[in-house]
Amino acid sequence: MPRSARFRAFLTTILTTAAVLGAAPSSSTAATTAPAAAGCDAAAAGYTTALQINLPTSASWLNTTPPYTVNNTAAIGSNFDRVGYCLELNGPQGVQWVWTAMAPFTSDARRLGLQTSTGQIFRQQVGDLEVASNVAGVTTGTGQTGYVEMWPNRYDKVASGQVPNASESTYDADDSPTTVLGHGSFQIHQIGATKPSSVPAKPVLSINRFSESTSNVLALGIGANTSGAPDWTLTDNAATYTQRKLTVYARPSLVKLTDMPQDLKLIPRDSQNGANPAVAGEVTAAGVDQVELRVTGHGETQTFTAPASAPFRFTPRIEAGLWDYTFELRATGPGIDRVVARRTGIVSGDVYVVQGQSNAQAAKYAGAANVEESRYLRSFGSATVESSLSGPDRVWHYATGDITKQPGSAGQWAIRMGRRIVDTYGVPVALFNGAHGGKPASFFQRNDTTPNDLTTNYGRLRSRLQASGVLSKVKGVFWYQGESESDNAAVHISGTTSLLADWRTEMTTAKYFVYQVRTSPCQNTTTINLREAQRKLGPSHGVTLLSTTSLSGHDGCHYAYADGYREMGDQTFAVVARELYDGPSAGVAPPNPASVTQSGNTLTVKLRSTDPLTVEAGVRADFRLVGSTVTVSSVAYEAGGSLKLTLSGTPTGATALVYQGHLKSGPAITNATGTGLLAFSLAIS
Incomplete structure (x- = not known):
C-alpha cells in the first residue's frame, strides 16, 4: 500500500474512534499506532491496534513475549468490547489476507496475541464472528459462530466433541492440547452455532509451531489447507x-460490564420455573445517552433501558424450557x-453432579452414546486431571457422552439420564x-484449607461449580465408587461419610x-462386605440407593452402552423422576430386602416394597448361605413383596443369606423398570 494510502487509513481509524467515543478519549487514544494491513483497512475502522508482528520463519517463544513491533496492550487494558485479527x-498464491473479528474471549488485552506462556489456553466457542478475505473457500460475512484454539502446548487429534463436523482423525478445528509444552497453536475457525449443525468446521486463519524450537519452521495459512491437515x-x-x-485489534469500549x-450458560431454575440473570455495568464513554437490553427467546423480546448517567442493572x-435466549x-x-x-444460547434448567471412579466417568467401552447429545444438555469447564488444562477452562460447553477428560465430558449413562429429563x-x-x-474414596476428599x-x-470439581455460579444450586449428586477399596467396607464408608458431609455444606439443595x-474389586462378585455397607447407606446417611445388578452389558468391571450404561441411565432417570419431578413411583426403587426368615428347607426374603418382580432362570446360583453347604434350588417371587427360596436341604448352621449378583452377563431379579435386586448379606432368623 502506498504511504499516502496507509496514512489515510490510519487517519480514518483515529477519527472514527474519536467520533464514537466523543470528547472523552480512552487510554488507547495515546497508544502507539500502526497502519492496518491492506485488505483489512475498512473492517478495522474504529479499532485500535493492540499488537503487530512480522512473523519469522521459525520461533521459540515459549514463556517469552514475542517481539511485537507494536504493543499497546498495557494502554488498552480491559477497555475493549470486540477483538479483530x-x-x-x-x-506462491500472491498476496493473501483475512480479517476476522468477534466477541472477546478475554478481558485482558495482553492475552489477545500468541499464547506463549504455561497455562495460557483458549479453547472455546466465540460469538458474532465476522470474516472478510480474498482467499477462496473462506466463508465471508457477519453473524457467524467461531471457535478458537490458542495455546503454547503440543496437541493431538483427539476431538473434544464441542465442534460439530470436526474430525477425530486429523488436525482441524477440534484438537486437544497436551500437558507437554512446545509447539503452539493460534487458530480461529468457522463452525456451526449449535449441535448438530450442517455447517462445516473450517479454519479462518492458523499460525502454528511458534513455541517449539528455532530449528522448526512455522506452519501457517489462511482458510483450509487442501493438501494436508x-x-x-x-x-x-x-x-x-x-x-x-499478524495485526491484532481491540475496539474501545463504550460500556464496562460487571x-x-x-x-451457552445454563442458569439454575427457581421454584417458579425460571431465573433472573443479571446484566450490569456502567457507561464509560461520552456521547452515550442510554443503554438498551433486548432479551429474545420463547417467542418474545423483552426490552429494558437505562440512562447513561448512573450504573445500570437489569434482571x-x-x-x-426447550428454547434458548x-x-x-x-x-x-x-x-x-x-x-x-x-x-x-442461554437457558434455565437443572444441574447434576456425577462423581466417583471409572463407572462414573462412563467412557465409551463398546457402543456410542452420542445420539443422546442435545443442544439442551450443557456442561462447564473440563474434567481432566491436569490442572494446567482444566484450570484455564472457565466457559460453558455442550455436554458429550462418549469422550472423557475433555471440555463438556459427562459420561454415557449421565448423558442418557440427562436426555431423558430433557425429552x-x-x-x-x-x-x-x-x-x-x-481411585479410592480418599482421592476425592476436600482440602479444607483450600477447597x-x-x-x-x-x-477441580468445586472450582468449576463455583465459577459457573451453580455450586449452591445443584439439584442432584451421583456417587459411583468402591471398586478400588477391594471390599474394605470401613475405608469406603469412612470416605463416603466425609465426602457427603462436605458436599452438604456446599451443595445444600x-x-x-x-x-x-x-x-469390589473388579472381576469379583463374591465379596459382599462393601456392597452390604453401601446398601445400608440409605437410612443411615439419607441417600437414595441405585442398583447395577441387572445390567447384562457388564464386562467384569465396566459396561457396554447397550444393556449397560444406557440402561443405567434409564434406571437412574426413573428414580430421579420419582424423587425430583413427581414422576411414577411404582416399580422404580431398586428391590431391597428387609429380613430373611427360615422355615424348614425354605427361606423367605421379605422386601421393603410390594412392587412385583421378575425372577430370571438361573438366578439361584447367585445366592449362597454362610455357615452351611446347603444350596439354593429355586427362587420365586410371591405377591405382597417376598422372595421364596427353596433349599437343597435343611440349612443347619447357616447364619446369613448372601445375594452377590452375577459377574458379567447373567440372570437377575428385576422390577418393572428392569432395576435389579440390591446385593445383600442378611442374618437368617
Missing part, C-alpha cells in the same frame, strides 16, 4: 512466504448505535462430571444418590 501473507499443522511452510504479518451471562426473566446490549446516543455485547420434562440440564477412574485446590479432585457397585 488481520493476517497478511505474500507467497486443514489447520496447516506440520506443513512447516513459513519460508514460502515473503511477508507474514455482569452478563456467558454464551430479565427467562423461563425454563439471546441477550443483546446496545449503547445509543447522537450518532451512536452499537451492540456492545451479545450472548447466545420427558422439557427442562435443560447441566451435567458436571468430576470422576476419575481407579478450590486444583491439585485435588475435589478442588441437592438430593444425593449412591450406586451399589457391581464388583
Whole structure:
C-alpha cells in the first residue's frame, strides 16, 4: 500500500474512534499506532491496534513475549468490547489476507496475541464472528459462530466433541492440547452455532509451531489447507512466504460490564420455573445517552433501558424450557448505535453432579452414546486431571457422552439420564462430571484449607461449580465408587461419610444418590462386605440407593452402552423422576430386602416394597448361605413383596443369606423398570 494510502487509513481509524467515543478519549487514544494491513483497512475502522508482528520463519517463544513491533496492550487494558485479527501473507498464491473479528474471549488485552506462556489456553466457542478475505473457500460475512484454539502446548487429534463436523482423525478445528509444552497453536475457525449443525468446521486463519524450537519452521495459512491437515499443522511452510504479518485489534469500549451471562450458560431454575440473570455495568464513554437490553427467546423480546448517567442493572426473566435466549446490549446516543455485547444460547434448567471412579466417568467401552447429545444438555469447564488444562477452562460447553477428560465430558449413562429429563420434562440440564477412574474414596476428599485446590479432585470439581455460579444450586449428586477399596467396607464408608458431609455444606439443595457397585474389586462378585455397607447407606446417611445388578452389558468391571450404561441411565432417570419431578413411583426403587426368615428347607426374603418382580432362570446360583453347604434350588417371587427360596436341604448352621449378583452377563431379579435386586448379606432368623 502506498504511504499516502496507509496514512489515510490510519487517519480514518483515529477519527472514527474519536467520533464514537466523543470528547472523552480512552487510554488507547495515546497508544502507539500502526497502519492496518491492506485488505483489512475498512473492517478495522474504529479499532485500535493492540499488537503487530512480522512473523519469522521459525520461533521459540515459549514463556517469552514475542517481539511485537507494536504493543499497546498495557494502554488498552480491559477497555475493549470486540477483538479483530488481520493476517497478511505474500507467497506462491500472491498476496493473501483475512480479517476476522468477534466477541472477546478475554478481558485482558495482553492475552489477545500468541499464547506463549504455561497455562495460557483458549479453547472455546466465540460469538458474532465476522470474516472478510480474498482467499477462496473462506466463508465471508457477519453473524457467524467461531471457535478458537490458542495455546503454547503440543496437541493431538483427539476431538473434544464441542465442534460439530470436526474430525477425530486429523488436525482441524477440534484438537486437544497436551500437558507437554512446545509447539503452539493460534487458530480461529468457522463452525456451526449449535449441535448438530450442517455447517462445516473450517479454519479462518492458523499460525502454528511458534513455541517449539528455532530449528522448526512455522506452519501457517489462511482458510483450509487442501493438501494436508486443514489447520496447516506440520506443513512447516513459513519460508514460502515473503511477508507474514499478524495485526491484532481491540475496539474501545463504550460500556464496562460487571455482569452478563456467558454464551451457552445454563442458569439454575427457581421454584417458579425460571431465573433472573443479571446484566450490569456502567457507561464509560461520552456521547452515550442510554443503554438498551433486548432479551429474545420463547417467542418474545423483552426490552429494558437505562440512562447513561448512573450504573445500570437489569434482571430479565427467562423461563425454563426447550428454547434458548439471546441477550443483546446496545449503547445509543447522537450518532451512536452499537451492540456492545451479545450472548447466545442461554437457558434455565437443572444441574447434576456425577462423581466417583471409572463407572462414573462412563467412557465409551463398546457402543456410542452420542445420539443422546442435545443442544439442551450443557456442561462447564473440563474434567481432566491436569490442572494446567482444566484450570484455564472457565466457559460453558455442550455436554458429550462418549469422550472423557475433555471440555463438556459427562459420561454415557449421565448423558442418557440427562436426555431423558430433557425429552420427558422439557427442562435443560447441566451435567458436571468430576470422576476419575481407579481411585479410592480418599482421592476425592476436600482440602479444607483450600477447597478450590486444583491439585485435588475435589478442588477441580468445586472450582468449576463455583465459577459457573451453580455450586449452591445443584439439584442432584451421583456417587459411583468402591471398586478400588477391594471390599474394605470401613475405608469406603469412612470416605463416603466425609465426602457427603462436605458436599452438604456446599451443595445444600441437592438430593444425593449412591450406586451399589457391581464388583469390589473388579472381576469379583463374591465379596459382599462393601456392597452390604453401601446398601445400608440409605437410612443411615439419607441417600437414595441405585442398583447395577441387572445390567447384562457388564464386562467384569465396566459396561457396554447397550444393556449397560444406557440402561443405567434409564434406571437412574426413573428414580430421579420419582424423587425430583413427581414422576411414577411404582416399580422404580431398586428391590431391597428387609429380613430373611427360615422355615424348614425354605427361606423367605421379605422386601421393603410390594412392587412385583421378575425372577430370571438361573438366578439361584447367585445366592449362597454362610455357615452351611446347603444350596439354593429355586427362587420365586410371591405377591405382597417376598422372595421364596427353596433349599437343597435343611440349612443347619447357616447364619446369613448372601445375594452377590452375577459377574458379567447373567440372570437377575428385576422390577418393572428392569432395576435389579440390591446385593445383600442378611442374618437368617
